[in-house]
Amino acid sequence: MKTIKRYFATAGIAAMFLSGSLYAETDVSHNWNAEGEAAALAVFKATYESLGGTWKESAFPSTEDSQASAKTRFLGGDPPMVVQGVLGGSTADFANAGMSADLSAYAAAGNWDELYPAGLAASGKHNGTWVSVPVFVDTVNWLFTNKSVLDAAGINEPNSWRDFIFSLQALKQHGVIPLAIGGEDWQETVAFDHILLAAGGADFYERVMSGDLDAIGSGTMVDAFTKFSFIREFTDEGKAGRSWNDTNNLVVSGKAAYIFMGPWATGGYGEMEEGKDWSCRLTPWSEAVAALADGFHFLKSDNAGDQEAQRLFAAALTDPDTQIEAAAAKGTLPAVKGADPAKFSGCATKAVSRMNSGKTVTHWNARSSGLKSALKDTVTAFWNGDMSAAEGRDALLAAVKSN
Amino acid sequence: MKGHFKQKLLIAAALTPTVLVAVYFIWGFGAATAYLSFTDSGFLPSKKLIGLFHYQKLFSSARWWNTYGNMFIYGGVYLLGCLSIGIVIAAMLDRLPKSAIIYRTIYLYPLALSLVITGLAWQWVLSPTTGLQHLIRELGFESFSFNILGSSEYAIYALGGAAIWHSTGLVIVLFLSGMKGIDVDLWRSAQIDRIPTWRVYASIVLPQLRSTLMTAIVLLAFNVVRSFDIVVALTKGGPGHASELPALYAYEFYFVRGNIGQGSAAAVVMVVSIMAIVLPYLIYELRKRKQ
Numbered sequence: 102m103k104t105i106k107r108y109f110a111t112a113g114i115a116a117m118f119l120s121g122s123l124y125a126e127t128d129v130s131h132n133w134n135a136e137g138e139a140a141a142l143a144v145f146k147a148t149y150e151s152l153g154g155t156w157k158e159s160a161f162p163s164t165e166d167s168q169a170s171a172k173t174r175f176l177g178g179d180p181p182m183v184v185q186g187v188l189g190g191s192t193a194d195f196a197n198a199g200m201s202a203d204l205s206a207y208a209a210a211g212n213w214d215e216l217y218p219a220g221l222a223a224s225g226k227h228n229g230t231w232v233s234v235p236v237f238v239d240t241v242n243w244l245f246t247n248k249s250v251l252d253a254a255g256i257n258e259p260n261s262w263r264d265f266i267f268s269l270q271a272l273k274q275h276g277v278i279p280l281a282i283g284g285e286d287w288q289e290t291v292a293f294d295h296i297l298l299a300a301g302g303a304d305f306y307e308r309v310m311s312g313d314l315d316a317i318g319s320g321t322m323v324d325a326f327t328k329f330s331f332i333r334e335f336t337d338e339g340k341a342g343r344s345w346n347d348t349n350n351l352v353v354s355g356k357a358a359y360i361f362m363g364p365w366a367t368g369g370y371g372e373m374e375e376g377k378d379w380s381c382r383l384t385p386w387s388e389a390v391a392a393l394a395d396g397f398h399f400l401k402s403d404n405a406g407d408q409e410a411q412r413l414f415a416a417a418l419t420d421p422d423t424q425i426e427a428a429a430a431k432g433t434l435p436a437v438k439g440a441d442p443a444k445f446s447g448c449a450t451k452a453v454s455r456m457n458s459g460k461t462v463t464h465w466n467a468r469s470s471g472l473k474s475a476l477k478d479t480v481t482a483f484w485n486g487d488m489s490a491a492e493g494r495d496a497l498l499a500a501v502k503s504n
Numbered sequence: 505m506k507g508h509f510k511q512k513l514l515i516a517a518a519l520t521p522t523v524l525v526a527v528y529f530i531w532g533f534g535a536a537t538a539y540l541s542f543t544d545s546g547f548l549p550s551k552k553l554i555g556l557f558h559y560q561k562l563f564s565s566a567r568w569w570n571t572y573g574n575m576f577i578y579g580g581v582y583l584l585g586c587l588s589i590g591i592v593i594a595a596m597l598d599r600l601p602k603s604a605i606i607y608r609t610i611y612l613y614p615l616a617l618s619l620v621i622t623g624l625a626w627q628w629v630l631s632p633t634t635g636l637q638h639l640i641r642e643l644g645f646e647s648f649s650f651n652i653l654g655s656s657e658y659a660i661y662a663l664g665g666a667a668i669w670h671s672t673g674l675v676i677v678l679f680l681s682g683m684k685g686i687d688v689d690l691w692r693s694a695q696i697d698r699i700p701t702w703r704v705y706a707s708i709v710l711p712q713l714r715s716t717l718m719t720a721i722v723l724l725a726f727n728v729v730r731s732f733d734i735v736v737a738l739t740k741g742g743p744g745h746a747s748e749l750p751a752l753y754a755y756e757f758y759f760v761r762g763n764i765g766q767g768s769a770a771a772v773v774m775v776v777s778i779m780a781i782v783l784p785y786l787i788y789e790l791r792k793r794k795q
Contacts, residue, residue: 169759172548194762198547284742339633341654342740474761478567478745485656485744496566503564 127407128157129397129414130167131185135368140430145236148417154410175200175400182411183397188224188233189467195398196227202399202408204231207415216419221436224394224467234418235394235436237428240452241363241464242294242384242391245349249378250277250358262299262328262386268358269335278357279335283348286481290465292361293329293480294391295384300325303389303460310465312472318498326483326493333484352379364433367448381448388459390452393467394436475500534775541768549764558769568770571748574660575774578749579728581664582671586724587717589668590675595705597676598683608680615673623737626666627653630738656746659739663731663747666738671727675720682716683709718789725782729775750774 133142146156161167164186171184180200195201208214208231214222217235225233246258251268254275259265272279282292297306301321308316316322337357340348346369351357353369360366370379383390397418399411417423421437428435429444434452442453465476479500483493544554562568597607614622629635632651640648652662686709694704710717732751735741741748750770757767 165760168762176548194547200548285740286744337633338651338654339631341631341651341659341743342627342738470761470763481742481744482567485742485746487656503561 127182127402127404127410128159129183129185130159130161130171130181132161132163132167133185134160134162135365137368137431141237141427144423144427144430145414145417148420148423149414152413152417154413154417171400172198172200180400180402182402182407183234183399183414185397186395187239187466188235188394188396188398189463190469190473192224192227192233192398194470195400196232200398200400201227201232202401202411204234204399204415207231207412211416211419213419216421216437218436218438220461220463221394225396233396233398234415235396236418236424237395237431238392238434238436238452239364239395240383240390240392240434240455241291241466242298242387242389243362243364243366243448244295244382244385245352245360245362245366246380246382247352247355247358247378248380250352250355254358258380258382258385260385265386266331269332272358273335277355278337278351279359280332281348281351281357281360282336282340283343283345284341285343285345286477287466288345288348288362289484290477290480291363292332293325293476293484294464295361295386296329296332297325298384298387298389298391299328302387303462306389306391307462310463310468310472312469312501314498314501317501318494322494322497323490326488326490329480329483329493330490364448364452367432375447381451383451383455383459388455390455390459390461391464392456392461393464395433396436471504472501475504537768538772540764541772543765545764545768547762547764554765558765559773561766562769562773567745567748568753570745571750571753572773572777574748575728575750575777577660578664578667578731579725579778581661582667582728583721583724585664585668586671586675587720590672590720591679591710593672594676594679594683595702595709597680599701608676611676612673614670617670619667619670619731619734620737622666622670623734626662626669627738630662653739654743656743659743659747663735663738663749667727667731667734670734671724674723678716678720679713682713686712714789715793718786722782722786725778729778 129142131142133139142158150156159167159170159181161170167184168186168191171181174180184195192201213225213231213234217225221235221238225231225235248258250272251258254272254277256268256271257264259268269279282288294306297309301309301316301324305316305321309322337351345362345366349360349362349366349369352360353371353373364381367375367381373379375381397414399415402408402411419437421435421439424435424437425440425444428440428449429446432447432449434440434445434449434456440453442450445453465473475497479493479497482488482496488496540549541558542553542555543550544552544557593611597604597611600607617625630650630653632638632649632654637648637650640650652658690708691704694708730751731749732755735747735749735752739747741752751774754767754770754774757763757770
């Protein structure tokens with residue numbers, strides 16, 4: 102009898118815990134751990150709490166880990182309320198998997214279609230329905246330069262592909278690493294962005310990234326691979342397997358002159374002065390801004406408490422002032438319209454002016470997973486192998502067709 | 505008779521939980537993976553069967569064939585290396601007096617390290633900018649070049665080498681205990697007949713250690729299948745995908761590319777291939793022992 106009682110007591114406590122977890126405040130699954138990213142998240146958190154939400158978060162080292170956890174929890178019936186990540190291709194992934202919440206009601210209430218520029222609104226929608234909320238626009242095609250290294254070699258910052266190549270040769274003679282690159286496929290593909298822009302410009306880039314087989318199979322693509330293989334000799338031999346931050350550090354510390362990297366590389370420069378010690382420039386040989394929307398995927402939940410939390414969090418994310426403040430903290434651009442350029446500094450200002458004057462194209466990381474895989478696989482195979490440029494073009498064409 | 509039955513029952517009862525856990529977590533999950541490889545599972549697992557689609561994709565992928573081939577290069581180098589070096593060192597240790605136990609510790613020590621640490625340490629040693637090449641150039645040999653990690657052709661051997669360094673200790677321990685179990689009289693008679701020591705090992709000792717060899721091969725073969733952490737730590741599968749192994753490939757398709765079906769197909773091919781090699785050998789050895 103005693104044991105039975107004890108059994109029921111234990112079961113009761115267990116049930117309390119279980120139900121507790123079902124009705125607990127729901128959490129934000131993210132991988133914003135770097136200083137600026139954490140500061141941006143804190144801004145959203147403050148607004149969310151002021152609206153009455155209770156903040157809970159699950160931080161992960163990478164998007165993959167965050168997504169893997171969210172998927173597992175979704176299948177187990179206890180999803181996080183949102184997953185932070187790049188929108189676009191993955192918005193479709195979540196929606197096609199039936200994991201997305203329908204945000205139409207909140208979008209109508211907050212008039213999101215007016216709030217966002219059309220291109221960015223599209224990144225948060227699947228088949229016309231709002232399922233994710235864009236908060237930032239990240240521009241990815243940056244060329245970072247250590248200006249002291251260039252000065253020491255007596256070189257001016259290059260403004261054309263031709264000048265860039267000349268400067269690489271001069272820097273090599275000078276005895277520094279001209280171009281720092283790491284050993285991961287995405288780093289190589291981020292560098293390839295600039296090569297594509299050098300070969301075919303913004304329109305060509307857009308066509309390639311939308312999977313246009315004519316563009317991918319064209320002679321321009323052969324030219325791109327020729328250029329890509331040409332810069333290989335200006336990289337160092339320690340690149341195999343190197344992470345992006347180690348690679349970035351080569352430029353920061355003056356061992357290397359250039360790196361092609363996203364805006365997250367700015368964090369490495371610390372107290373050094375932009376414009377004097379180092380510089381960030383969007384691809385100098387093109388007018389293109391390769392951008393992507395960063396934001397939050399909202400996951401479907403049947404729980405009324407979770408849905409209320411989602412409503413509050415969506416309101417916090419789409420509050421223009423909050424979004425602009427968070428973007429300034431992260432050093433990037435807000436997704437909403439009408440941000441005052443004066444609020445931004447350094448690289449973000451350059452991105453704003455380029456967006457106004459140049460041509461914005463969608464970066465490969467916001468494209469469908471099929472195209473992304475095909476591109477990364479081919480670029481890394483070409484960069485580390487001994488394919489000819491024409492073979493590279495053919496390999497990319499075959500990969501895009503089969504993915 | 506009754507006591508015998510009771511004893512058997514007791515053994516069965518004691519083993520049942522282990523068997524159940526093994527069946528569920530190993531064979532159950534294995535079967536689930538195999539099932540998923542025939543479904544249209546993408547971002548999330550799905551139950552809809554689509555036949556051999558993922559296998560067709562896999563077998564038409566140049567990246568997969570390279571990765572699959574790497575498993576045999578890596579596995580071959582690793583097994584042969586561990587076994588040959590391990591057996592030789594075991595024999596040498598076997599000849600040492602008991603007081604020389606320190607050597608056993610030295611050779612066994614790498615086994616205590618995790619594969620991630622092993623990979624990282626060797627990454628430091630082999631990296632041209634921080635390791636061996638850097639050191640020798642600092643010593644004045646400016647033209648010395650050693651960049652195995654940057655070589656698409658040879659990076660896979662670097663993985664094999666690091667893994668051998670890690671696992672040879674296991675082979676040493678297995679064979680050392682086996683050698684200690686050899687009848688002392690055998691040694692005495694060999695001494696009387698003036699047979700050289702190496703010959704005693706090659707012709708008398710090792711043939712008696714067949715079952716030890718089998719244990720070692722099975723353990724090492726499964727290390728080959730699950731090689732993941734050492735690849736991540738040492739080469740990240742690079743340069744490019746040149747030193748990628750199937751476990752890393754499957755991981756990427758599961759968790760990075762949201763293609764569970766393709767990852768499952770890769771996992772199934774990987775395990776089935778290793779089983780196709782190890783199982784016939786196991787059956788052959790076990791049959792032989794029964795006779």
